[in-house]
Amino acid sequence: xxxxxxxxxxxxxxxxxxxxxxxxxxxxxxxxxxxxxxxxxxxxxxxxxxxxxxxxxxxxxxxxxxxxxxxxxxxxxxxxxxxxxxxxxxxxxxxxxxxxxxxxxxxxxxxxxxxxxxxxxxxxxxxxxxxxxxxxxxxxxxxxxxxxxxxxxxxxxxxxxxxxxxxxxxxxxxxxxxxxxxxxxxxxxxxxxxxxxxxxxxxxxxxxxxxxxxxxxxxxxxxxxxxxxxxxxxxxxxxxxxxxxxxxxxxxxxxxxxxxxxxxxxxxxxxxxxxxxxxxxxxxxxxxxxxxxxxxxxxxxxxxxxxxxxxxxxxxxxxxxx
Amino acid sequence: xxxxxxxxxxxxxxxxxxxxxxxxxxxxxxxxxxxxxxxxxxxxxxxxxxxxxxxxxxxxxxxxxxxxxxxxxxxxxxxxxxxxxxxxxxxxxxxxxxxxxxxxxxxxxxxxxxxxxxxxxxxxxxxxxxxxxxxxxxxxxxxxxxxxxxxxxxxxxxxxxxxxxxxxxxxxxxxxxxxxxxxxxxxxxxxxxxxxxxxxxxxxxxxxxxxxxxxxxxxxxxxxxxxxxxxxxxxxxxxxxxxxxxxxxxxxxxxxxxxxxxxxxxxxxxxxxxxxxxxxxxxxxxxxxxxxxxxxxxxxxxxxxxxxxxxxxxxxxxxxxx
Numbered sequence: 001x002x003x004x005x006x007x008x009x010x011x012x013x014x015x016x017x018x019x020x021x022x023x024x025x026x027x028x029x030x031x032x033x034x035x036x037x038x039x040x041x042x043x044x045x046x047x048x049x050x051x052x053x054x055x056x057x058x059x060x061x062x063x064x065x066x067x068x069x070x071x072x073x074x075x076x077x078x079x080x081x082x083x084x085x086x087x088x089x090x091x092x093x094x095x096x097x098x099x100x101x102x103x104x105x106x107x108x109x110x111x112x113x114x115x116x117x118x119x120x121x122x123x124x125x126x127x128x129x130x131x132x133x134x135x136x137x138x139x140x141x142x143x144x145x146x147x148x149x150x151x152x153x154x155x156x157x158x159x160x161x162x163x164x165x166x167x168x169x170x171x172x173x174x175x176x177x178x179x180x181x182x183x184x185x186x187x188x189x190x191x192x193x194x195x196x197x198x199x200x201x202x203x204x205x206x207x208x209x210x211x212x213x214x215x216x217x218x219x220x221x222x223x224x225x226x227x228x229x230x231x232x233x234x235x236x237x238x239x240x241x242x243x244x245x246x247x248x249x250x251x252x253x254x255x256x257x258x259x260x261x262x263x264x265x266x267x268x269x270x271x272x273x274x275x276x277x278x279x280x281x282x283x284x285x286x287x288x289x290x291x292x293x294x295x296x297x298x299x300x301x302x303x304x305x306x307x308x309x310x311x312x313x314x315x316x317x318x319x320x321x322x
Numbered sequence: 323x324x325x326x327x328x329x330x331x332x333x334x335x336x337x338x339x340x341x342x343x344x345x346x347x348x349x350x351x352x353x354x355x356x357x358x359x360x361x362x363x364x365x366x367x368x369x370x371x372x373x374x375x376x377x378x379x380x381x382x383x384x385x386x387x388x389x390x391x392x393x394x395x396x397x398x399x400x401x402x403x404x405x406x407x408x409x410x411x412x413x414x415x416x417x418x419x420x421x422x423x424x425x426x427x428x429x430x431x432x433x434x435x436x437x438x439x440x441x442x443x444x445x446x447x448x449x450x451x452x453x454x455x456x457x458x459x460x461x462x463x464x465x466x467x468x469x470x471x472x473x474x475x476x477x478x479x480x481x482x483x484x485x486x487x488x489x490x491x492x493x494x495x496x497x498x499x500x501x502x503x504x505x506x507x508x509x510x511x512x513x514x515x516x517x518x519x520x521x522x523x524x525x526x527x528x529x530x531x532x533x534x535x536x537x538x539x540x541x542x543x544x545x546x547x548x549x550x551x552x553x554x555x556x557x558x559x560x561x562x563x564x565x566x567x568x569x570x571x572x573x574x575x576x577x578x579x580x581x582x583x584x585x586x587x588x589x590x591x592x593x594x595x596x597x598x599x600x601x602x603x604x605x606x607x608x609x610x611x612x613x614x615x616x617x618x619x620x621x622x623x624x625x626x627x628x629x630x631x632x633x634x635x636x637x638x639x640x641x642x643x644x
Contacts, residue, residue: 103465107488111436118433118615123608124443128600132593134609141617143425165487166429230616271454278450286445287456293440294552295463 002312005030005040008049010075014301021309036061045071045311047304050078056086063090071311075300076291077101079321088322095307095320099154100299101291105239106158108265108290109201112237116261117142117199121284143167144228148197150190150213151204151240152177159201160184169227171196174204194221199235206241214238214245219253224260233260239290242266251276254283265290324634327352327362330371332397336623343631358383367393367633369626372400378408385412393633397622398613399423401643410644417629417642421476422621423613427561428480430587430612431523434559438583439464439521443606465489466550470519472512472535473526473562474499481523482506491549493518496526516543521557528563536560536567541575546582555582561612564588573598576605587612 001022007030018025030039040062046069062069074096087094118139126133147163149156152174160170173190180186204210222234238245253259264285277283310317323344329352340347352361362384384391396418409416440461448455469485471478474496482492495512502508526532544556560567575581586607599605632639
């Protein structure tokens with residue numbers, strides 16, 4: 001049975017699952033220096049969140065010819081804090097839990113989209129300021145409009161399902177996905193999504209290819225008039241990764257009126273701090289909380305426990321990243 | 323062909339429809355005093371919104387033995403500003419356009435529900451205050467929870483469809499509706515909805531029966547733990563009419579923690595002004611804008627024009643209120 005170091009916390013349910021399967025679980029944060037000195041080498045597996053960094057040096061210090069870690073579990077999605085190549089070189093399996101937060105991200109994406117089209121944050125702020133701004137808060141419906149999805153992975157598919165229930169027509173672009181869903185129009189050219197859609201939501205990774213994918217040029221392609229003929233303006237939402245939306249370009253488009261709303265959960269620089277976006281009522285945002293729900297956190301734990309159990313039984317979970 | 327007075331405005335498309343059908347349309351506001359002096363008696367029909375009041379005195383002044391108005395059209399839903407009994411006595415047909423805003427109200431209901439469960443207004447306010455409150459904004463998912471609908475008319479049914487797409491289990495109470503929808507659990511006792519549901523949305527009229535229907539007793543019946551076992555707290559939304567939610571009781575429940583969120587588009591006193599609700603971050607609101615969309619306003623106009631054309635052709639539209 002395995003010895004598992006959990007450095008950034010894990011839910012009680014997940015710990016129980018592992019103990020019931022006969023494994024030893026040690027919940028304790030390991031500092032960078034400790035890890036470099038081999039503190040993880042006494043374990044068979046380590047589970048981290050974002051706080052612990054396992055780059056080449058740390059991985060090298062955690063493996064031994066006759067033992068050390070053979071499994072790195074990232075409880076969450078992003079693996080920017082793990083050198084996967086170095087792990088592969090040392091025969092260490094890396095797994096994350098990408099599905100655990102899907103539903104939470106889908107829900108906040110729709111929350112942000114509707115908050116934009118119905119001025120929810122401005123409305124609430126005006127009430128708190130003692131105003132009754134009823135006449136200045138006319139919105140538009142999302143039903144009857146086209147929603148463009150940049151990236152068509154599991155989150156985008158979830159958003160697509162809900163958007164369809166609202167009566168939206170879904171368009172998508174994803175060069176890494178060949179199959180489509182019923183009723184979704186796939187495009188080979190990302191520009192076509194912007195040309196067709198008054199509402200665009202971002203669901204891709206940040207790569208050199210997608211950095212500033214949402215820029216002045218593409219925002220200027222958006223039609224402003226809905227598929228149903230309504231002058232609904234153009235609306236962009238991103239709960240994916242900061243840097244995909246060019247924030248300076250988006251702020252300028254908000255100022256010029258080419259963009260009617262922008263909702264962001266992720267930013268080029270986090271924490272956000274000062275930003276010209278904050279001077280626009282047609283912008284609203286949240287501090288990278290798309291996966292911050294009780295349900296997603298619970299699922300992250302049980303999914304990771306399941307992966308560990310599979311690892312100790314089979315040597316490699318089928319969803320391993322390397 | 324008919325002579326139609328439009329006192330509170332009408333969309334260009336609707337006016338064109340009427341003119342193309344051969345009717346005369348006079349767009350002009352009539353003051354209360356004018357109407358009492360018979361200014362509407364020179365017309366066959368009048369279309370109002372909420373600004374014009376047609377009570378017994380005004381209706382009496384608008385009819386003639388040999389003519390005067392025979393149709394009152396309310397472009398919108400609420401008919402509090404029309405004395406329907408007096409209209410019936412004088413042989414005047416009254417119509418409203420209840421379906422025109424359905425979709426808009428459905429969308430803002432879901433907007434408010436998700437804004438509550440994901441702290442959208444607090445999140446945005448914290449960003450504007452220069453904070454990065456990521457750790458304090460953990461939300462919960464609506465998927466896997468029970469949504470209770472008080473009233474099960476067309477808006478509630480629309481909300482039910484979307485909620486089902488999100489994976490919610492829908493419960494409803496409506497003593498005036500006998501049929502149900504697939505998958506919706508109907509209750510004979512309104513208390514049962516509160517006992518079963520962590521999320522409740524109001525979709526009934528304000529009557530003596532429904533005034534303060536949402537009170538301390540019923541809020542205290544809500545389970546706080548979702549159908550999926552999540553400690554999600556209790557959440558209430560109302561985009562129906564002010565006065566159905568007892569605001570003082572709700573504010574106290576927010577303070578005590580029995581209610582985790584409250585979102586209101588309608589208030590006991592409008593405009594809202596000062597309110598103890600505004601001291602709670604777990605409250606957010608909007609100034610009665612549920613029907614304030616471009617699409618709803620356009621539909622109100624064309625629906626009313628269609629009713630007028632039907633009235634002049636048949637003498638009584640099938641959806642007349644009297």
